Amino acid sequence: MYSVMIRIGDARKIKRKTFENSDDAEAYFSKLCERRTDYPATVVLAERILVRKKFRIDKNHKGERIIIDEEIA
Secondary structure, three states: OEEEEEEEOOOOOOEEEEEOOHHHHHHHHHHHHOOOOOOOEEEEEEEOOEEEEEEEEEEOOOOOEEEEEEEOO
């Protein structure tokens, strides 16, 4: 079972969707990574309880987007 989660800003709410197929989970993860937000966001792809990928979108004080793709080995 794969889970894809997104958290926008400092909100406590996390949007989560689960998948049985890894290809579907990867596609949804990629879709969320392209999402535009006015706040920093974090997207996580996990297999059961093990985090596989983490994608963070930060905004600096000038309003520019800084994208960090963290591959977790």
